[in-house]
Amino acid sequence: MSATGAVRTLKIDGRDCSARPQATILEVARENKIFIPRLCQLEGLSTVGACRLCLVEVKGSNKLLPACTTTVDEGMEITTSSEELASYRRMIVELLFTEGNHICSVCVSNGHCELQTMAQRLGVTHIHLPYRYPKKQVDASHERFVLDHNRCVLCTRCVRVCDEIEGAHTWDLMGRGIDSKVITDLNQPWGSSESCTSCGKCVQVCPTGALFEKGRSVAEMEKRRQFLPYLTLMRGERT
Amino acid sequence: MSRKRLATVWLDGCSGCHMSFLDMDERLIELAEKVELVFSPLVDAKEFPPDVDITLVEGAVSSEEDLHKIRLVRRRTKLLVSLGDCAVTANVPAMRNPFPVQAIYDRAYRENATLMQGTPHEVIPRLLPYARPVHEVVHVDVYLPGCPPSADVIHYALTELLEGREPELSARTRFGA
Amino acid sequence: MTPEELEDIAQRERETQREFPQRVNVCVAAGCLSCQSDAVKEALVKEAASRGLGDQCQVKGVGCMGLCSEGPLVSISTGHLYQHVSARDAGAILDSLQGSLVEQLLCPTDTPFFQRQKKIVLENSGTIDPERIEEYIACQGYHALVKALTEMTPQQVIAEITTSGLRGRGGAGYPTGLKWSTVAKAVGTQKFVICNADEGDPGAFMDRSVLESDPHRVLEGMLIAAYAVGASQGYIYVRAEYPLAIARLKTAIRQAERLGLLGANICGTGFNLHIELRLGAGAFVCGEETALIASIEGRRGTPRPRPPYPAMEGLVGQPTLINNVETYANVPPILRNGGAWYAQIGTEQSKGTKVFALAGRVRNTGLVEVPMGISLREMVFEIGGGIPDGKEFKAVQTGGPSGGCLPRETLDMPVEYESLARAGSIMGSGGMIVMDETSCMVDVAKYFMDFCMTESCGKCIPCRVGTYQMHRILSAITDMSAAAQDLKLLEELCDLVKHTSLCGLGQSAPNPVLSTLKYFLEEYQAHVHEHKCPAGACGVKMLEKVDA
Ligand SMILES: Cc1cc2nc3c(=O)[nH]c(=O)nc-3n(C[C@H](O)[C@H](O)[C@H](O)COP(=O)(O)O)c2cc1C
Ligand code: SF4
Ligand code: FES
Numbered sequence: 026m027s028a029t030g031a032v033r034t035l036k037i038d039g040r041d042c043s044a045r046p047q048a049t050i051l052e053v054a055r056e057n058k059i060f061i062p063r064l065c066q067l068e069g070l071s072t073v074g075a076c077r078l079c080l081v082e083v084k085g086s087n088k089l090l091p092a093c094t095t096t097v098d099e100g101m102e103i104t105t106s107s108e109e110l111a112s113y114r115r116m117i118v119e120l121l122f123t124e125g126n127h128i129c130s131v132c133v134s135n136g137h138c139e140l141q142t143m144a145q146r147l148g149v150t151h152i153h154l155p156y157r158y159p160k161k162q163v164d165a166s167h168e169r170f171v172l173d174h175n176r177c178v179l180c181t182r183c184v185r186v187c188d189e190i191e192g193a194h195t196w197d198l199m200g201r202g203i204d205s206k207v208i209t210d211l212n213q214p215w216g217s218s219e220s221c222t223s224c225g226k227c228v229q230v231c232p233t234g235a236l237f238e239k240g241r242s243v244a245e246m247e248k249r250r251q252f253l254p255y256l257t258l259m260r261g262e263r264t
Numbered sequence: 265m266s267r268k269r270l271a272t273v274w275l276d277g278c279s280g281c282h283m284s285f286l287d288m289d290e291r292l293i294e295l296a297e298k299v300e301l302v303f304s305p306l307v308d309a310k311e312f313p314p315d316v317d318i319t320l321v322e323g324a325v326s327s328e329e330d331l332h333k334i335r336l337v338r339r340r341t342k343l344l345v346s347l348g349d350c351a352v353t354a355n356v357p358a359m360r361n362p363f364p365v366q367a368i369y370d371r372a373y374r375e376n377a378t379l380m381q382g383t384p385h386e387v388i389p390r391l392l393p394y395a396r397p398v399h400e401v402v403h404v405d406v407y408l409p410g411c412p413p414s415a416d417v418i419h420y421a422l423t424e425l426l427e428g429r430e431p432e433l434s435a436r437t438r439f440g441a
Numbered sequence: 442m443t444p445e446e447l448e449d450i451a452q453r454e455r456e457t458q459r460e461f462p463q464r465v466n467v468c469v470a471a472g473c474l475s476c477q478s479d480a481v482k483e484a485l486v487k488e489a490a491s492r493g494l495g496d497q498c499q500v501k502g503v504g505c506m507g508l509c510s511e512g513p514l515v516s517i518s519t520g521h522l523y524q525h526v527s528a529r530d531a532g533a534i535l536d537s538l539q540g541s542l543v544e545q546l547l548c549p550t551d552t553p554f555f556q557r558q559k560k561i562v563l564e565n566s567g568t569i570d571p572e573r574i575e576e577y578i579a580c581q582g583y584h585a586l587v588k589a590l591t592e593m594t595p596q597q598v599i600a601e602i603t604t605s606g607l608r609g610r611g612g613a614g615y616p617t618g619l620k621w622s623t624v625a626k627a628v629g630t631q632k633f634v635i636c637n638a639d640e641g642d643p644g645a646f647m648d649r650s651v652l653e654s655d656p657h658r659v660l661e662g663m664l665i666a667a668y669a670v671g672a673s674q675g676y677i678y679v680r681a682e683y684p685l686a687i688a689r690l691k692t693a694i695r696q697a698e699r700l701g702l703l704g705a706n707i708c709g710t711g712f713n714l715h716i717e718l719r720l721g722a723g724a725f726v727c728g729e730e731t732a733l734i735a736s737i738e739g740r741r742g743t744p745r746p747r748p749p750y751p752a753m754e755g756l757v758g759q760p761t762l763i764n765n766v767e768t769y770a771n772v773p774p775i776l777r778n779g780g781a782w783y784a785q786i787g788t789e790q791s792k793g794t795k796v797f798a799l800a801g802r803v804r805n806t807g808l809v810e811v812p813m814g815i816s817l818r819e820m821v822f823e824i825g826g827g828i829p830d831g832k833e834f835k836a837v838q839t840g841g842p843s844g845g846c847l848p849r850e851t852l853d854m855p856v857e858y859e860s861l862a863r864a865g866s867i868m869g870s871g872g873m874i875v876m877d878e879t880s881c882m883v884d885v886a887k888y889f890m891d892f893c894m895t896e897s898c899g900k901c902i903p904c905r906v907g908t909y910q911m912h913r914i915l916s917a918i919t920d921m922s923a924a925a926q927d928l929k930l931l932e933e934l935c936d937l938v939k940h941t942s943l944c945g946l947g948q949s950a951p952n953p954v955l956s957t958l959k960y961f962l963e964e965y966q967a968h969v970h971e972h973k974c975p976a977g978a979c980g981v982k983m984l985e986k987v988d989a
Contacts, residue, residue: 073745073900074745074746074901074943075900075901075902075943076901076902077901077902077903077941077942077943080941088940089940089941091746091943094746095746095748113937113940113941116933116934116937117902117903117937117941120902120903120906120907120910121902121906122353123906123910124902124905124906124909126358126359126361126362127439128353128355128356128358128359129349129411129438129439129440130349130355130356130411130439130440131356131359132440135440136440138440141438141439141440142438144438144439145434145435145438145439148434149434150352150407150409150433150434151346151352151353151397151399151404151407151409152353152397153399153930154910154930154934155400155910155913156354156358156361157909158358158361158362158394159362160362160363161362178902179899179900179902179905197741198741198899200899201724201895201896201897201898201899202894202895202896202897202898202899202904202905202908202909203894203897203899203905203906203908203909204899205898205899205900205905
């Protein structure tokens with residue numbers, strides 16, 4: 026690794042880019058207006074590399090690497106789109122659609138949903154894998170918010186924002202594999218949570234209609250995320 | 265130039281896609297010069313005819329009747345278009361899928377029925393275990409998502425197909441659009 | 442402890458041993474224990490006492506002797522081995538120490554099962570009492586540690602390991618010397634060594650056996666590693682399902698601490714290492730190193746993307762060396778005999794020996810240690826004794842849920858990391874399951890997929906949903922309800938999950954499917970197109986379902 030402090034130069038899709046050390050490929054791509062799909066990552070939160078949509082090819086590596094967690098290196102050559110990557114990304118989005126029950130037409134987030142937008146952007150016109158149709162619960166016990174497990178994509182943004190920004194750590198995960206789900210406190214109804222401060226940050230960072238404000242009807246739930254860059258800037262912790 | 269033979273069918277859907285089709289308004293007249301509507305809930309034809317060039321399907325495949333219908337349609341159609349989210353994803357009809365069919369019948373015809381409680385057997389086609397997207401049952405050539413897809417998109421898709429081109433739809437419509 | 446003091450303990454122990462002209466060793470590792478070998482041992486002790494043989498005949502519990510399928514096993518000082526021993530046989534066995542052997546219990550040891558093995562990791566298994574540190578010391582135990590601490594620099598230790606060509610036995614086969622030197626060079630406020638004893642592959646019990654039979658060897662390996670990389674704190678992450686291994690490790694740690702071989706200022710050299718146990722709660726994925734570290738830290742055991750590798754940023758963000766039980770167990774003999782000695786065993790790229798848990802449709806099942814490069818044919822037909830009941834060999838599965846099924850054509854292939862990988866399987870941690878003609882390969886693939894699906898941690902989408910989808914298709918195939926395009930879909934999913942999953946679990950989950958698709962495609966096709974199971978396995982199950 027080259028000395029910290031020095032600017033890194035690298036190529037993304039053949040374009041010369043410069044980056045500060047410790048920057049991730051995703052950050053550099055964004056600065057250079059190169060689109061890399063992402064779902065679990067959200068600026069201001071820690072990265073987990075879970076959704077795998079941001080996988081890119083890096084010359085010299087025989088594995089695809091997540092752009093959101095891979096930091097740049099001097100001389101790196103990155104390819105962000107190829108037929109292979111495109112088909113993997115489409116398939117990952119398709120898998121999400123088969124996993125839960127995503128009925129866009131009746132969803133509060135219709136038109137404002139990152140999953141829906143991603144599907145369109147990646148050219149997913151239909152799901153060629155069979156749907157699972159799981160029976161999932163809706164927790165409407167909180168006085169202001171609702172959690173609909175049918176629409177959850179397990180990105181864990183809610184878990185991270187609650188822990189890292191709000192500091193309440195109300196959210197967590199339980200179960201394994203396809204049975205994983207987000208929970209509040211120790212799997213208690215959200216409305217009975219003693220740790221929840223009702224700040225609503227989880228609702229705002231959720232990419233789909235899984236977390237929404239009560240009283241919103243179809244297509245009415247637009248998420249507001251301005252607080253995140255603001256808070257991180259104020260804290261000066263993460264950049 | 266001979267007119268292409270166009271058909272539309274209505275499976276388990278709300279007819280919204282057909283309404284959107286009608287929303288093409290005056291463009292329908294221009295369309296009528298290029299196609300002959302040989303079968304549709306909008307015209308008076310009793311039987312699905314052979315040698316159809318393009319069929320637009322609205323709705324999910326939910327009942328045994330849907331299943332028979334779509335298989336026949338597929339056999340008699342060159343280009344099958346899944347029109348709207350119900351055909352493409354099973355959409356709202358699929359919301360029953362997490363539940364067993366008997367529970368659906370009980371809810372609809374017993375718990376919520378005030379008159380004549382009991383599952384009807386003769387008049388209503390039997391439900392399949394799942395409401396399914398059309399392409400899970402027969403081969404589909406073109407996917408036109410949206411709930412409903414706008415008249416513009418339907419018009420665009422039909423125009424392209426009639427010109428022998430493959431419509432580029434993902435930029436123009438999406439699930440839930 | 443000086444080298445002289447250590448030698449003293451060894452001498453004294455050897456003399457004590459010599460005082461007993463007669464010795465009876467009873468296996469008390471988990472395999473034989475499960476057939477009541479503890480009762481056998483008790484009966485022998487009681488019988489010896491009642492005959493007044495207390496100071497002539499020593500009866501002791503020892504670790505695994507390997508041929509677990511024939512347990513309980515008992516060996517006697519005349520060099521003979523008895524199998525299927527029960528408590529009733531105690532008298533006859535004691536008689537046989539001087540008189541004639543108990544013919545009906547004799548287990549022949551001139552067979553390939555015993556003769557083809559080469560024991561390095563298991564050199565003490567089945568001969569020493571795992572609960573007494575003196576016995577380990579008498580077999581040159583802790584000599585390598587004292588030698589390293591008093592005569593070698595950390596760099597020299599690493600050089601010796603590098604020369605030996607030792608590669609990680611936990612699955613991936615990463616060069617151990619290279620890993621050690623990375624951790625040694627890494628900068629941190631504190632360094633850690635971790636022993637991965639989470640052994641989760643179904644059917645694998647190599648690590649458990651080593652821990653139960655010779656726990657001090659693993660401690661010594663960890664101590665040497667810690668000295669080499671500069672670590673002062675160690676953890677052994679062992680599955681809670683291994684209570685006996687845990688108990689023996691605890692005993693071993695206490696004994697080593699008492700002798701000043703573990704803890705603070707070891708052997709008066711100023712080198713410190715404290716070792717603690719951490720119990721795994723049974724998630725397979727917690728064997729993955731980053732998940733294991735998360736689990737030790739008290740967080741949910743899910744993997745994270747690497748890099749950074751644990752060697753740079755591991756436990757609490759500090760440089761951490763993580764090796765498998767068997768990897769550590771190889772270290773003391775390497776230091777004792779030199780890296781060059783080890784490097785002449787095995788093949789060009791795979792040095793030394795490997796312990797395998799041989800299971801399935803072979804005559805001899807159990808634990809074997811063989812030199813790398815032995816052929817699969819020798820494993821199955823010589824050591825394993827061939828296929829019982831006149832059945833035909835069909836495939837051998839290596840590497841557990843991350844591995845693949847290798848057919849007859851590959852039987853002459855050497856067992857080493859690269860060859861196995863080229864053939865579509867992996868060495869893995871050492872599971873080896875032999876299958877005969879009655880096994881349906883689709884069913885086998887489904888079994889392993891079921892395992893991966895249930896054990897997926899759920900963090901990344903390809904593994905979480907992809908394994909579910911693959912399992913669904915495999916179930917449809919074995920139920921004879923799959924459609925022709927399902928095979929294509931299955932291949933597509935394999936490709937996706939292999940190349941996009943976050944950790945090794947997902948990346949290798951398609952292997953059992955890919956290898957069976959490669960070598961046994963006709964079995965898949967028969968299910969899909971003709972609704973027939975060539976092995977007759979799936980059809981039978983369908984009938985059972987109808988009956989039930
Ligand atoms: C899903 C999964 C499970 C694993 N389980 C184990 C295990 O039970 N024991 C083990 O030693 N290594 C296991 N590994 C490998 C470890 O991540 C790691 O590579 C190993 O402990 C390194 O030690 P070595 O270099 O001595 O092999 C597993 C890896 C994966 C991906
Ligand atoms: S590959 Fe599977 S086990 Fe590994 S992180 Fe992804 S979901 Fe978890
Ligand atoms: S955004 Fe990188 S893995 Fe999800």
